[in-house]
């Protein structure tokens with residue numbers, strides 16, 4: 001199974017973000033129920049290793065923290081390797097980095113290969129490869145000052161991802177409490 005660890009955003013934040021939907025013709029928006037903040041992509045995992053991952057994450061003692069979204073940005077796709085992604089940024093915070101480090105350590109302890117890429121906390125909002133550049137630039141300018149209220153994050157989640165007919169299907173497998 002294909003796994004990733006993420007924060008399943010509280011409904012209030014998802015509703016704020018879903019309020020943007022429809023404002024950018026041609027964008028393919030992430031379904032509001034699927035909006036999340038990825039902490040660590042794990043990838044294809046054997047069932048026995050998935051059990052170990054679950055045990056490692058269960059044993060981790062993480063602290064709850066406040067989270068706010070700010071600004072928008074775009075990851076441009078490299079060639080044909082994927083659609084450009086419009087995202088909402090996450091205010092960098094020590095507790096978020098700390099949680100991310102604890103997850104990384106827990107995963108490496110059960111043999112998951114280290115993550116070499118820099119952590120760029122973001123919430124993917126839409127694929128925008130079909131949006132003309134000037135239209136996207138205008139939208140970004142109008143929404144660059146996006147700010148959401150701060151919400152308390154008191155758990156994180158192990159998700160599985162399966163290919164669906166037109167988009168991946170994300171399933172929350174296990175929630176882990178932050179204290």
Ligand code: 3AM
Nearest residue numbers: 004036037038041043122123124161168
């Ligand atoms: O949270 P976002 O949408 O940024 O792009 C995928 C999604 O990120 C990413 O993992 C999240 C849940 O699927 N993802 C998918 N395949 C990946 C890969 N091979 C990947 N991230 C890194 N490497």
